[in-house]
Amino acid sequence: MNTFTLQDYGFTQQLDPLHTEGTYARVTAVHKQHYSLMTDQGECLARLKAGIYFNNGTEEFPTTGDYVQIQYNPGGDSLIVRTLPRRSKFSRNDFSGHAAGYAKTVKEQTVAANFDYVFIMQSLNHDFNPRRIERYLALSWQSGAIPVILLTKADLIDDPSEYLAKVQHLANGAKVHAISAKTGEGLDRLSTYLIRGHTIVFLGSSGVGKSSLVNALAGEDMMAVSAIREEDSKGKHTTTHRQLLLLSSGVMVIDTPGMRELGMWESSAGIREGFSDVERYLGNCKFSDCAHTREPGCMVRAALESGELPQERWDSYVALRRETAFVENKAAYLRNKTAQHVALKVGERQRQRGGKHR
Ligand SMILES: Nc1nc2c(ncn2[C@@H]2O[C@H](COP(=O)(O)OP(=O)(O)OP(=O)(O)O)[C@@H](O)[C@H]2O)c(=O)[nH]1
Ligand SMILES: [Mg+2]
Incomplete structure (x- = not known):
């Protein structure tokens, strides 16, 4: 007999800014088609409500740790109808379009939330x-x-x-x-x-x-x-x-499984925070567009040469910045490509329809 309540799982009504009436739950695991949830009624399995999540819906796909609103069904699968706002999350680029279920465009896929x-x-x-x-x-x-x-x-x-x-x-x-x-x-x-x-x-x-x-x-x-x-x-x-x-x-x-899959989805703020010791050398060079390679009056090179800024710390910073830029460009590139593909398909369909009417 389960004696836990959703409150034990960290839920408070403040988590729902809309303050709606309803049944809430926390996602404890994500399976292929189903979600394992903890509710005040105990553990249950749920699916996404298709009309809300799949028909060009804007609702974010739930992930492990998410708080969600559900239509509780004591006799079968419950239905998830809303994903509550997250206070923290890990995301990755979903290039495949499969992992998030049915989304066919490149999008952010959240893999853990609310920690x-x-x-x-x-x-x-x-x-x-x-x-x-x-x-x-x-x-x-x-x-x-x-x-x-x-x-x-x-x-x-x-x-x-x-x-x-x-x-x-x-x-x-x-x-x-x-x-x-x-x-x-x-x-x-x-x-x-x-x-x-x-x-x-x-x-x-x-x-x-x-x-x-x-x-x-x-x-x-x-x-x-x-x-x-x-x-x-x-x-x-x-x-x-x-x-x-x-x-x-x-x-x-x-x-979690060994998270090999975590990419650098939009991590510029995280890099800034993790590398504030490196970033304090930026912005003080003689030239405002200094590339920190050979320019005179470069404060980064000076700090590297004096040993104040360790070379490997700088190298890591540059590599991660480059990777973030690459990931962001790749996402933008694929988004663009998908948009072009969709436009082509639409044009094709319009031409076909136009042909039939003639
Ligand atoms: N000597 C030693 N071995 C440990 C310690 N912690 C874990 N191990 C061993 O390391 C191996 C892997 O441990 P797991 O806990 O399965 O590792 P994991 O990070 O959960 O691995 P995945 O589930 O594959 O991502 C097991 O043989 C553990 O017994 C430790 O503190 N000391
Ligand atoms: Mg493990």
Whole structure:
């Protein structure tokens, strides 16, 4: 018997700016055709109401963590009729047009919503990659939530302090902790983030120990875990879909599969925030259009030469900026192409109809 209420899942009436009457729910998982929801009536399965979501509707497709309004059906599938505004989200470019269901244009696809913290996880073995942490940080700042970096499997090395120092340099203010789900080392430091009613999303490559941390925090095996490959320490993609879980402490966790798929969808604000230590050198060069390559009076080059600005930090910044610009251009290019294609089809149909009437 389920004794949880939607309030336990973080719902308050303030989340609905329209203050409508109705039944609300939180999306705990997204399947091919169905959504798993938690409501005051307990868990239920739901589908999207077609007239609202598919016929040129403007309603955003729900994702894991979303609060939605539903038409509750105790005898079968409920219907989702509205997606409530999100306070934070992760998005990616949906170039395929399949992932969002039926949308055929390039659009933003939201993959997790309404979380307070992002645990960026990387293990202290061969997976350790500072560049990937910078990338996740930019995405996390962009999401609207607070990133926290966790270096996992601390039991595998004698002293994590060297890694902690390295990551603190690029964290630009985000907190960094070394933990072990196996021995429990460092888990007490996470209590600051484990607040009843709050939601935390776990990000990181397959095998870093996301589901193991869920289980360690839950004190029970809620998620399946499997060994990484011996040869290259890569994970086996054990978690296959994003899943929101309520722990007995009242904290919610969104466990995710290794999010290889997260692209740099519109992350300029996140890059600005994650790289404010780099961006403070911009705008002070002699020439306002300085490309920071060979121009005289370039403050960026001066900071690089004096060592004040680490070269790898600058390189990461430039690479991520370039990638964002590329992603945005690609989206614009595909949008444009789709628009041209649609215009052609419309023209074709009009010509065919015109032909028949003649
Ligand atoms: N030594 C050690 N091993 C750990 C720790 N945490 C997780 N592992 C192991 O790492 C492997 C992968 O752990 P998972 O929790 O399945 O990793 P995941 O990030 O959920 O992986 P995906 O679901 O594939 O994305 C398992 O063999 C775990 O036992 C840890 O703190 N120390
Ligand atoms: Mg997992």
